[in-house]
Amino acid sequence: xxxxxxxxxxxxxxxxxxxxxxxxxxxxxxxxxxxxxxxxxxxxxxxxxxxxxxxxxxxxxxxxxxxxxxxxxxxxxxxxxxxxxxxxxxxxxxxxxxxxxxxxxxxxxxxxxxxxxxxxxxxxxxxxxxxxxxxxxxxxxxxxxxxxxxxxxxxxxxxxxxxxxxxxxxxxxxxxxxxxxxxxxxxxxxxxxxxxxxxxxxxxxxxxxxxxxxxxxxxxxxxxxxxxxxxxxxxxxxxxxxxxxxxxxxxxxxxxxxxxxxxxxxxxxxxxxxxxxxxxxxxxxxxxxxxxxxxxxxxxxxxxxxxxxxx
Amino acid sequence: xxxxxxxxxxxxxxxxxxxxxxxxxxxxxxxxxxxxxxxxxxxxxxxxxxxxxxxxxxxxxxxxxxxxxxxxxxxxxxxxxxxxxxxxxxxxxxxxxxxxxxxxxxxxxxxxxxxxxxxxxxxxxxxxxxxxxxxxxxxxxxxxxxxxxxxxxxxxxxxxxxxxxxxxxxxxxxxxxxxxxxxxxxxxxxxxxxxxxxxxxxxxxxxxxxxxxxxxxxxxxxxxxxxxxxxxxxxxxxxxxxxxxxxxxxxxxxxxxxxxxxxxxxxxxxxxxxxxxxxxxx
Numbered sequence: 301x302x303x304x305x306x307x308x309x310x311x312x313x314x315x316x317x318x319x320x321x322x323x324x325x326x327x328x329x330x331x332x333x334x335x336x337x338x339x340x341x342x343x344x345x346x347x348x349x350x351x352x353x354x355x356x357x358x359x360x361x362x363x364x365x366x367x368x369x370x371x372x373x374x375x376x377x378x379x380x381x382x383x384x385x386x387x388x389x390x391x392x393x394x395x396x397x398x399x400x401x402x403x404x405x406x407x408x409x410x411x412x413x414x415x416x417x418x419x420x421x422x423x424x425x426x427x428x429x430x431x432x433x434x435x436x437x438x439x440x441x442x443x444x445x446x447x448x449x450x451x452x453x454x455x456x457x458x459x460x461x462x463x464x465x466x467x468x469x470x471x472x473x474x475x476x477x478x479x480x481x482x483x484x485x486x487x488x489x490x491x492x493x494x495x496x497x498x499x500x501x502x503x504x505x506x507x508x509x510x511x512x513x514x515x516x517x518x519x520x521x522x523x524x525x526x527x528x529x530x531x532x533x534x535x536x537x538x539x540x541x542x543x544x545x546x547x548x549x550x551x552x553x554x555x556x557x558x559x560x561x562x563x564x565x566x567x568x569x570x571x572x573x574x575x576x577x578x579x580x581x582x583x584x585x586x587x588x589x590x591x592x593x594x595x596x597x598x599x600x601x602x603x604x605x606x607x608x609x610x611x
Numbered sequence: 612x613x614x615x616x617x618x619x620x621x622x623x624x625x626x627x628x629x630x631x632x633x634x635x636x637x638x639x640x641x642x643x644x645x646x647x648x649x650x651x652x653x654x655x656x657x658x659x660x661x662x663x664x665x666x667x668x669x670x671x672x673x674x675x676x677x678x679x680x681x682x683x684x685x686x687x688x689x690x691x692x693x694x695x696x697x698x699x700x701x702x703x704x705x706x707x708x709x710x711x712x713x714x715x716x717x718x719x720x721x722x723x724x725x726x727x728x729x730x731x732x733x734x735x736x737x738x739x740x741x742x743x744x745x746x747x748x749x750x751x752x753x754x755x756x757x758x759x760x761x762x763x764x765x766x767x768x769x770x771x772x773x774x775x776x777x778x779x780x781x782x783x784x785x786x787x788x789x790x791x792x793x794x795x796x797x798x799x800x801x802x803x804x805x806x807x808x809x810x811x812x813x814x815x816x817x818x819x820x821x822x823x824x825x826x827x828x829x830x831x832x833x834x835x836x837x838x839x840x841x842x843x844x845x846x847x848x849x850x851x852x853x854x855x856x857x858x859x860x861x862x863x864x865x866x867x868x869x870x871x872x873x874x875x876x877x878x879x880x881x882x883x884x885x886x887x888x889x890x891x892x893x
Contacts, residue, residue, distance in 0.1 A: 318711055321708050422641070
């Protein structure tokens, strides 16, 4: 193939490559995301149960949706998912991530030669698989053998061991602590990378103008960090809202169903109660909420990714 | 003026006390972050009797011996095999797709890329039930092919997203020169672009591996036979309702964490040195 005659062959070669490149990707995505979602939508209008799995369920119209939306339990589930898990969980993570990024970027640490050590140790919680994180935190929080209760008792802060994961007062703060511990490094590292790309001139200019430390944060650092914060808020929202494993393995949605969230509700209805139709309807509601968030995310991220490619 | 005076806080002379406060604060935070994982690894070498007793320390390998004798090696093989095969397939597909999205023009490119990204935001739990029903009907529960299929699909969106980012740092002049030399697209991707973006591909494959390695939900639904379970499933099974076998739990936890720790440490150097540096070196 020579350059002179290849005008056409480059074009056909590109088309052949596009087939090789895109067909496998969309085969997997279609089979994995689209087909099950369509199947789910269909199931959500039936009373399909675990026992009737082979013969299929009866068509019940929108009964499942009516039952879900009328139920007080579901309002509790939505509240837990949106307020506790997502709003509180994500805010805590972003706030601590910012604070930690500022702390670890401090010139003091560089002078004390602690920066590399800090970066390496910061990775550890992130490199801990969630199941291991859950196991070790369940031990830490255990009323009988756990280190946290032992420390609190020896310091005289409490007289009786606190069953953090069984008491309504403590169960949400405990869950959020575990999730935050496991996911904080990623957020912190992203903010640290963003802080390091801040042009020195901006800071210099702010100092010459006599900006106080808080003014520097407010008018120089935060505007610079804004894109990183937006992406991290969106990504964290997906990860937490959609996450099943933390709540299920830490509390099993308990005590009772006190910490039940949408992901665990979908699982419980299908695999514990055997109500696949009802579970599918819950899943469709959940997917709809995430689709709205997904569209916001696409506006922010995909636009930026592709618009840079076009130039 | 000291050279370090450029960074945050330096203009406000903190004095030695202020500096010590920052150093002590940092060390405290780092201690809290590392303690749980470090404890797992230390505890896995202690006898269950002394595990929770402060000050008493008996070194033992019994936890590991008991764990492996109870068949945990089977779960290690399952996890390693499943993750390696899935990541290999997913990375090959993702490299081609990322190149197409990054360099070629074709109809509906934006919508197609958007739909790939959308995969990242979709709640997996919603897919679990239909996949379970479909696999049950087709007799594909406890089947490696269906697990590989799931893990490839799960890792693809994120891998493509990351690789498109890495490709941006690869100069286009190279591809253009190769086209003029008469190379086909596949040759360009696998012979010319691949060596340059190898660090990015390694990082992407590592992320994908970690994602599979710690995946719990799909494995929980689709693998019900004990001898087919992956490490996270088997590990949690030792964490019983009433009697927890702490020795096995800690040894299994340490073994599950070890590969991810080893893979993450080199990765962090790359993350901080930046994507650009990786491609400039070539």
